[in-house]
Amino acid sequence: MRQWELTTKWYSFTNMNSGVNKTNLVNMQKKTTVFDAILSRRSIRDFTTEPVSTALLETIVTAGIWAPSGLNNQPWRFVLIRDEEIRGKLADLTSYSHVVRGAPALIAVYLDTETMYDAVKDHQAAGACIQNMLLCTEELGLGGVWLGQILKNRQQVNEVLGLDDRFDLMALLAIGHPLHHNQQSRRKPLSDFILKNV
Numbered sequence: 001m002r003q004w005e006l007t008t009k010w011y012s013f014t015n016m017n018s019g020v021n022k023t024n025l026v027n028m029q030k031k032t033t034v035f036d037a038i039l040s041r042r043s044i045r046d047f048t049t050e051p052v053s054t055a056l057l058e059t060i061v062t063a064g065i066w067a068p069s070g071l072n073n074q075p076w077r078f079v080l081i082r083d084e085e086i087r088g089k090l091a092d093l094t095s096y097s098h099v100v101r102g103a104p105a106l107i108a109v110y111l112d113t114e115t116m117y118d119a120v121k122d123h124q125a126a127g128a129c130i131q132n133m134l135l136c137t138e139e140l141g142l143g144g145v146w147l148g149q150i151l152k153n154r155q156q157v158n159e160v161l162g163l164d165d166r167f168d169l170m171a172l173l174a175i176g177h178p179l180h181h182n183q184q185s186r187r188k189p190l191s192d193f194i195l196k197n198v
């Protein structure tokens with residue numbers, strides 16, 4: 001059943017991206033689950049009311065902290081949020097309030113500015129960390145979305161969470177059990193992105 005599901009997903013992915021060879025995808029499915037998670041992951045914005053345990057959130061954060069970082073600097077910090085009142089306050093700080101309010105769990109991802117050694121590299125590390133977390137969320141059967149719009153109110157987010165300016169908000173992840181799997185996403189053809197193959 002699992003094999004069939006994977007194959008079906010990859011076929012539909014192939015249809016959207018004419019540059020990808022269907023046979024290669026099916027062969028790769030036998031070798032790796034990471035590629036499957038990468039292709040299967042969608043931004044999930046609708047959740048059931050089922051809670052997400054601290055243990056699951058810690059698993060997701062564990063995936064995050066195993067991301068690479070320049071000099072293995074590990075500049076990321078996290079706030080795990082399940083409290084309904086705090087979620088409500090954060091929901092008021094973004095135009096995606098329905099997502100934040102409807103998510104049983106949130107993870108705020110921060111950079112510790114006093115730990116940073118190189119702005120570009122530490123921000124890149126934060127991105128790698130967040131993507132690891134989203135892929136882990138997918139593998140756990142949960143859903144999640146990377147929320148960036150709330151960054152325009154990053155100072156108020158810190159006030160709600162009781163953090164000072166030392167901690168720079170990178171993203172708020174909304175996490176929960178997916179209400180449905182209707183999400184669609186598209187990518188431009190591979191050839192649009194490869195500048196040269198020399």
Ligand SMILES: Cc1cc2nc3c(=O)[nH]c(=O)nc-3n(C[C@H](O)[C@H](O)[C@H](O)COP(=O)(O)O)c2cc1C
Nearest residue numbers: 041042043045096145146147148149150183184185
């Ligand atoms: C830096 C960044 C900021 C984002 N901010 C938001 C956001 O504020 N609200 C939202 O609903 N999705 C947000 N997203 C999710 C994107 O909309 C989503 O990844 C994109 O539409 C592709 O869809 P997919 O993730 O399902 O493939 C953000 C993604 C990134 C990487």
